[in-house]
Amino acid sequence: MRHKIIAGNWKMHKNAQETGSFLNDLINEMPEEKEVEVIIAPAFTNLMLATQILEDTNVAVAAQNMHQAEGGAFTGEISADMLTSIGVQTVILGHSERRQYFKETPALLANKVDTALRHKMRVIFCVGEELKDRKSKQFQNVVFYQLKDSLFHLPKEAWENIVIAYEPVWAIGTGETATPEQAQEMHQFIREQVAHQYGDLANNVTILYGGSVKPDNAQTIFSQPDVDGGLIGGAALNVGDFTAIISAI
């Protein structure tokens, strides 16, 4: 169901002590009465700690990645079953850093999405164009194929557990954000493509914006009609900034 989400993607930041102290501070400083779901995605090693600290709170825990196989000889990898067995029900897939540095392809990502859904997990699926695609006006085309190649094979029912995050690669960690108009244009485009493929359920899909969201630009981005919240990197590492972004929605 479409709703407001603010998710923090910590990437390869914060050890166990830092994770514990951030989450305890977050619980204390969390804005009240907000109709928004808050999610934190710490490193694998801190997922269990995070689920324990956040057990009786409204903050959910997500993994930043997972392997597509059920199990087996895949040294260093983490399965869906391992995640759900410690209470992690949400996974981020298709982040541009996974695509770029770890060569995750659309077909591989389709496989990971299928595995996650088989385990009744919710997927935050990232799409977004590179700067060259924006300059050559291919940005919608690129995002269309990212959706088509990894998500459009899914049956209608599966969409209940899909959240899309639009993250223009040129805006990630660069301090440069998409303008609210650019974000709205792409979010609307994404919703239209889902509608074209699946009909009305597109109105129920939550679409997050990610890419240099900060306390001072969050409100104008979140006020766009097709923007349902944010996937926050850098600004999710600081409790004050993160809670300010939650308040901005």
Ligand code: PGA
């Ligand atoms: P950023 O990262 O907020 O630091 O740009 C966003 C992301 O990669 O999800």
